[in-house]
Amino acid sequence: MLDDLLAGQEKSKFILMQDAADGPGRYLLLNWARNLYKRVGKTILVCYERPPQYFTEWLPKDATGRITFIDGNLRVPASSEGGCDILFEKEITEAISGPTCILFDSLTLPILLRQVPQTCAVLHRLITNENVLQVLALIHKDIHDQHTCDLLSSLATSIVDVSPVSLLQHKHNIRHCRVTGKVFKTVESVTYDSELNVKTITPWTSTTDVPASSITGPQVDPLAKLSFNLSLTETEKEARSQVKLPYIKDIETEISSRIIYQPDEADDIDDEDPDEDLDI
């Protein structure tokens, strides 16, 4: 599913990527930007956490002319006071010409500076713009509460939830809603090479999904390859069962006995009732 979304074979108007600090979604965003500029006439990339130079260093040289960068990072105010167009809606709208895709490298700062419904409203206006083919936004789910993530998820046609497996391997829980309304849910594993290019996209198989037989393998008799004999034949087993063990009582030889107590002089036998003083 993820490779279809990356290649543009699966249409999706708004893709929301959710990540956490130990499994950054920025690597996938880089690959997404490269795929978009190749197949779409125009791409607008709004940067908040890394400057445009970060993306131009990684993307091919010819990409820089076809991607419009909006450096949101330098324009984020030091104070939350005063309303400002932190999502640069006007600037983005003016930059849209023909079929366009819009990428946000993080929605964290816009959400912190504006109320979530306002951010959702701006995103909705961008998604419904007839010239916008796709909007992709990254959100850090470990910074925002569940309510914020849910509000943004309600807008999204595809949600890609990134969680780490190792430094260069991430697990992606994908929920994609097709134009027909059919919803697909898949879990896929993505590995990256040292240059952060997507190396493989495979269906996720955890160790719990693997049948027990394939983990342990066929049972092998450990006694089969021994050079000496550790097992018993049937006659030997019968003979063993006949052996009388010394600590087992033999019913025939049991002698009944009783204990006779003979007091000596030192014994102080008191016939009195010890509880006679009690008024029971």
Place this chain on the structure above:
Amino acid sequence: MLAQICQFFAVDSSNFPKNELVFVGDKSSDGGFLIHYFINLCQKQNRPLCFVGLSQSFNHYNSVAQKLGTNLLSARDENKNLIFIEGLKLISECVSLHSGQFNESNPFLSLLKGDSTQFVNTIDASLANLAKIQSPNAPVVIVDDLSVLLRSGATPKDIILLVNSLNNIITLGPTKGSLIIFSSLDKDEENELCAFLSHLCSVKIEITNLKSGYCKDVHGQIEVLWKDSLLNPREPKTTHSQFKLFDKSVELFALGMSAAVL
């Protein structure tokens, strides 16, 4: 201490940090040695340093630096390559119940009210002053400890905006300097702030206690995660080590390879 930590970080001691945003998260009480390491490193390189001391006074850092062989007093007053902002003193002036009159020029006053513009301007002015000494090395700004602001009443949102603004003027500005932020991680309410710093930083250093509890021969565990740099994507790498602190040095060894065990 300098050589051991540089060897563990696998960096050149004459050229580190180079345009990095370093986040030092301390989940134990022993992580302070890294702040003194960075101060010592900057002094050895004769690098311009702006230090925002929020958890200790200047005398504390100077005493430790003298033990490690550097003199912060002469660096501040004579060489002029150190600007020390007495954050602890300035914050205490803001929150003091007995001081009826507040000094409006105190940048922490507006910072605690949610506007970090004045504080960012102070750092910007400090960087401009440091630029006058014409050092070949880019400046470094160290903040110790950011969680003090949170405990003084600033909201995580305000601190996130502050860090973003500091990052803009220090690492992404024309000087291409480095920002080192130290924050203790022992409170749940700091998770939001720490998560943002973890996303934004290019190097994350995390110091934790041993999971098995206190040990007199192993004081803690240190993990360094090299994330993608601020201006160029790079392959992430991580290294782990355990450490034992001494009076003037630190011993770093592989996990489970303490001299006491061997």
